[in-house]
Amino acid sequence: MEYLTNFFLPSAESTYATQVDALFHFINIVSLILLVGITFAIVYFSIKYRRKSQEDTTPVITHNTTLEVTWTVIPLILILIVFGWGFKDFVEMRTPPGDAYEVHVTAYSFGWDFEYPNGVVSANTLYVPEQTPIRLLMRARENDVLHSFFVPQFRLKQDLIPNRVTTAWFEAKRTGEFVYFCTEYCGAGHSIMNGLVKVLSQEDFDAWLEEEAGRDLDALPLAELGRITFTSAGCAGCHSLDGSSRVGPTFQGLYMAERQFTDGTSRIADEEYLLESIIYPQRQINVGYPNNMPTFYGDTLSERELAGLVEFIKELQ
Amino acid sequence: MEQASLNAKKLKVRYFDIDENPSEHYLNAEKGLKSWLLTVDHKRIGLMYLASVILFFFVGGVLAVVLRTELFTPTENLMNADTYNRIFTLHGAIMVFLFIIPSIPAALGNFLLPMMLGAKDVAFPRLNLASFYIYSVGAIFALISLAVNPIDTGWTFYTPYSIQTGSAVILITLGVFIMGFSSILTGMNFIVTIHKLRAPGLTWGKLPLFIWAMYATSIIQVLATPVLAITLGLLIMERFLGIGIFDPALGGDPVLYQHFFWFYSHPAVYIMIVPAFGVISEVISTFSRKTIFGYWAIAMSSLAIAFIGSLVWGHHMFVSGQSELSTVVFSFLTFFVGIPTGIKIFNWLATMYKGSIDMKTPMLYAMIFLFLFTIGGVTGIMLGAISVNVHLHDTYYVVAHFHYVMMGGTVMAFLAGIHFWWPKMTGKMYSEFWGRIAAVIIFIGFNVTFLPQFIMGSQGMPRRYFNYIEQFQSMHQLSTIGSYLLGIGFLIIGAYLLHSLFRGEKASSNPFGSRTLDWMTSSPPAHHNFNYTPVVYNGPYDFHKPIADFTIGIAGSDEHHGHGETVKADKAEA
Numbered sequence: 001m002e003y004l005t006n007f008f009l010p011s012a013e014s015t016y017a018t019q020v021d022a023l024f025h026f027i028n029i030v031s032l033i034l035l036v037g038i039t040f041a042i043v044y045f046s047i048k049y050r051r052k053s054q055e056d057t058t059p060v061i062t063h064n065t066t067l068e069v070t071w072t073v074i075p076l077i078l079i080l081i082v083f084g085w086g087f088k089d090f091v092e093m094r095t096p097p098g099d100a101y102e103v104h105v106t107a108y109s110f111g112w113d114f115e116y117p118n119g120v121v122s123a124n125t126l127y128v129p130e131q132t133p134i135r136l137l138m139r140a141r142e143n144d145v146l147h148s149f150f151v152p153q154f155r156l157k158q159d160l161i162p163n164r165v166t167t168a169w170f171e172a173k174r175t176g177e178f179v180y181f182c183t184e185y186c187g188a189g190h191s192i193m194n195g196l197v198k199v200l201s202q203e204d205f206d207a208w209l210e211e212e213a214g215r216d217l218d219a220l221p222l223a224e225l226g227r228i229t230f231t232s233a234g235c236a237g238c239h240s241l242d243g244s245s246r247v248g249p250t251f252q253g254l255y256m257a258e259r260q261f262t263d264g265t266s267r268i269a270d271e272e273y274l275l276e277s278i279i280y281p282q283r284q285i286n287v288g289y290p291n292n293m294p295t296f297y298g299d300t301l302s303e304r305e306l307a308g309l310v311e312f313i314k315e316l317q
Numbered sequence: 318m319e320q321a322s323l324n325a326k327k328l329k330v331r332y333f334d335i336d337e338n339p340s341e342h343y344l345n346a347e348k349g350l351k352s353w354l355l356t357v358d359h360k361r362i363g364l365m366y367l368a369s370v371i372l373f374f375f376v377g378g379v380l381a382v383v384l385r386t387e388l389f390t391p392t393e394n395l396m397n398a399d400t401y402n403r404i405f406t407l408h409g410a411i412m413v414f415l416f417i418i419p420s421i422p423a424a425l426g427n428f429l430l431p432m433m434l435g436a437k438d439v440a441f442p443r444l445n446l447a448s449f450y451i452y453s454v455g456a457i458f459a460l461i462s463l464a465v466n467p468i469d470t471g472w473t474f475y476t477p478y479s480i481q482t483g484s485a486v487i488l489i490t491l492g493v494f495i496m497g498f499s500s501i502l503t504g505m506n507f508i509v510t511i512h513k514l515r516a517p518g519l520t521w522g523k524l525p526l527f528i529w530a531m532y533a534t535s536i537i538q539v540l541a542t543p544v545l546a547i548t549l550g551l552l553i554m555e556r557f558l559g560i561g562i563f564d565p566a567l568g569g570d571p572v573l574y575q576h577f578f579w580f581y582s583h584p585a586v587y588i589m590i591v592p593a594f595g596v597i598s599e600v601i602s603t604f605s606r607k608t609i610f611g612y613w614a615i616a617m618s619s620l621a622i623a624f625i626g627s628l629v630w631g632h633h634m635f636v637s638g639q640s641e642l643s644t645v646v647f648s649f650l651t652f653f654v655g656i657p658t659g660i661k662i663f664n665w666l667a668t669m670y671k672g673s674i675d676m677k678t679p680m681l682y683a684m685i686f687l688f689l690f691t692i693g694g695v696t697g698i699m700l701g702a703i704s705v706n707v708h709l710h711d712t713y714y715v716v717a718h719f720h721y722v723m724m725g726g727t728v729m730a731f732l733a734g735i736h737f738w739w740p741k742m743t744g745k746m747y748s749e750f751w752g753r754i755a756a757v758i759i760f761i762g763f764n765v766t767f768l769p770q771f772i773m774g775s776q777g778m779p780r781r782y783f784n785y786i787e788q789f790q791s792m793h794q795l796s797t798i799g800s801y802l803l804g805i806g807f808l809i810i811g812a813y814l815l816h817s818l819f820r821g822e823k824a825s826s827n828p829f830g831s832r833t834l835d836w837m838t839s840s841p842p843a844h845h846n847f848n849y850t851p852v853v854y855n856g857p858y859d860f861h862k863p864i865a866d867f868t869i870g871i872a873g874s875d876e877h878h879g880h881g882e883t884v885k886a887d888k889a890e891a
């Protein structure tokens with residue numbers, strides 16, 4: 001039984017997940033009974049009443065009130081049950097307890113920022129304490145497109161819209177790592193816009209939060225700062241570090257390599273080129289890649305972060 | 318009966334022999350390319366639609382196989398993400414707008430509707446040709462957009478992405494916009510034809526169920542398509558002129574776009590499936606040689622589906638950010654579509670009970686339809702349950718669900734219909750042997766392709782994903798293999814149908830022993846369908862009466878017909 005439910009659904013890790021699953025299984029079982037019945041009727045009739053001769057005659061049966069009422073009323077009762085059941089659980093899924101811990105979520109093409117009440121921001125990984133209701137206040141970045149936050153194991157999904165706040169909540173039952181996806185199509189990086197929800201014990205979570213808050217980014221060496229910026233600014237959504245192509249080229253071995261552009265020119269990827277392609281990405285487009293790298297990094301990143309990114313890329317030989 | 322006949326006009330009717338070897342028919346009545354391009358004959362227009370939709374089905378199908386091949390591995394193996402996104406968008410847009418919406422209504426509908434009514438043509442034959450050309454112009458726009466810069470928005474054109482992306486969104490939306498007019502005009506034409514051009518004696522209660530289905534479909538087409546046109550019009554204005562309607566950056570609302578889009582596109586689902594119900598009713602009664610069970614229930618449930626189906630669009634948007642109250646209301650209404658749909662399925666089964674069942678290819682497809690469509694239906698109930706929908710929305714579960722409905726439902730019914738009316742359309746028989754083989758391959762291939770998608774969907778695999786996590790690989794591979802099987806099945810169909818076209822055995826006028834008017838003329842039919850004015854005084858499913866009772870009419874094809882009086886038939890001669 002356990003095996004069967006795990007075959008259909010990922011493990012249920014939020015407080016309301018088990019209820020959702022119960023309805024899922026109920027509908028499946030009723031449907032299966034119905035399907036088996038219909039299939040049986042098809043096969044049985046096809047054999048029992050198969051045409052024996054071209055002269056076969058058949059009775060005239062135009063209707064049968066009892067039968068027709070039965071197959072209207074029974075499904076009617078069933079759908080009312082299913083509606084009520086789904087409704088009841090939905091109310092719970094949409095009503096966070098008053099004392100929920102709040103995390104602000106911002107999605108952009110293609111990454112996620114999670115901001116905690118003390119101002120700490122984690123990129124692409126959501127950290128939460130176990131057995132605590134978490135309320136997500138979510139929006140897509142201004143001028144960005146729709147995204148959707150989906151954690152299969154929590155049975156949680158909610159779209160994010162620019163200029164509007166949508167909400168969702170969950171309470172994780174135990175510690176662990178659970179994958180989340182973006183489920184509203186958002187372009188070339190849609191399928192790599194995923195990450196992890198890390199559920200920690202309350203102590204570990206507090207410790208993590210404190211450590212993050214105390215971290216002095218300005219004291220870090222440039223390349224180290226660059227590594228952090230690479231994830232937090234969302235470059236990782238489009239650029240890999242292992243040589244594979246994503247939306248954009250990989251950074252591995254990029255430094256001092258010769259780049260070919262769509263206008264026929266080429267250039268060696270030195271420091272100046274790297275900086276320029278981060279601040280003005282549309283000036284020179286690499287052959288074989290779309291012209292869709294965001295153009296706002298020059299404004300959103302600090303001088304030190306930009307320099308850090310360049311140093312970080314230089315190290316990836 | 319006595320009462321009715323009092324007011325009835327007396328008509329002098331007689332039995333007609335159907336010409337089994339017509340030397341003149343609609344295919345050879347006129348010759349040359351011009352005679353096709355400028356034809357106002359509904360049968361030829363139907364065939365032109367048929368050729369177009371088959372072409373687009375082929376293109377969309379090839380794209381699907383390419384997509385499935387890319388998905389064989391979790392990462393890139395054929396193309397990059399951008400190309401993948403373009404291809405899945407084209408697959409969806411082509412299949413929905415260019416194939417499935419016109420498939421049964423425009424192709425089979427055009428061919429059959431006037432014949433089933435005993436009319437010479439539709440009410441407005443020229444308008445009918447215009448519809449075809451409007452459809453073609455729309456299709457050409459879509460194809461140009463393909464050549465310029467294929468869109469990557471998904472067939473739903475969701476804002477704000479569709480306003481920001483660099484691809485040629487305007488061209489294809491313009492194409493869809495134009496095709497909408499074709500849909501509206503065809504719908505109008507059919508409604509008027511059904512009201513005005515029924516043969517003498519063909520009362521509403523004697524209409525074949527295919528006609529009832531087409532009637533319901535036409536109503537949805539006429540009422541819902543304008544909303545799509547408005548939506549796409551607004552989208553184009555927003556992109557061109559920067560008027561803020563849907564784009565939040567300009568003060569618009571993307572959720573409003575979704576409401577508009579689904580206000581059309583959900584009823585459009587019924588434009589796609591209700592005609593299929595019509596085909597299935599004809600096929601099951603003919604091959605069971607039995608009166609249809611619950612004629613009025615089936616006829617009215619089509620209308621009920623058309624009506625309720627117009628009120629449930631919000632079930633595509635449970636997690637979109639629409640209000641919780643609308644979510645609950647839309648969920649509630651959604652379930653009520655299930656009732657008339659269930660009624661139909663049970664009625665069809667009851668029709669088979671004590672019938673004389675001949676499992677020829679069309680019937681085989683009808684049975685496949687019943688099985689697959691039931692799965693499509695119950696998984697629809699699953700998706701209607703709000704709490705479960707939150708988990709399943711935008712995953713492969715949804716992809717599998719609508720393929721079971723659209724492909725398992727509409728395409729299987731379309732295949733049933735094509736085989737069923739093939740002899741009538743071409744005057745040739747298809748190969749029964751290969752027909753059954755292909756049906757079995759398609760049945761297996763279909764389930765191997767889409768059953769795994771239910772499972773990976775409920776496991777959490779999101780749709781429109783170019784890359785996926787390794788956990789889903791085995792299911793994806795199974796699905797890909799299934800899609801190859803499906804492809805083989807369709808190639809076999811293409812091969813034996815082409816063969817039949819050139820080498821096929823000659824078909825008799827009514828090879829399956831049906832009782833509706835479309836079979837009471839030669840195969841292929843005469844230029845104006847009948848060489849006499851048919852008169853109807855039996856039901857369309859009166860399989861207990863001898864077939865000769867159905868071939869009566871008034872001599873002279875030029876007789877003005879279309880009056881719906883009750884007929885007191887004088888069987889003048891035999």
Ligand SMILES: [Cu+2]
Pocket residue numbers: 146147148182183184185186190193
């Ligand atoms: Cu996204």
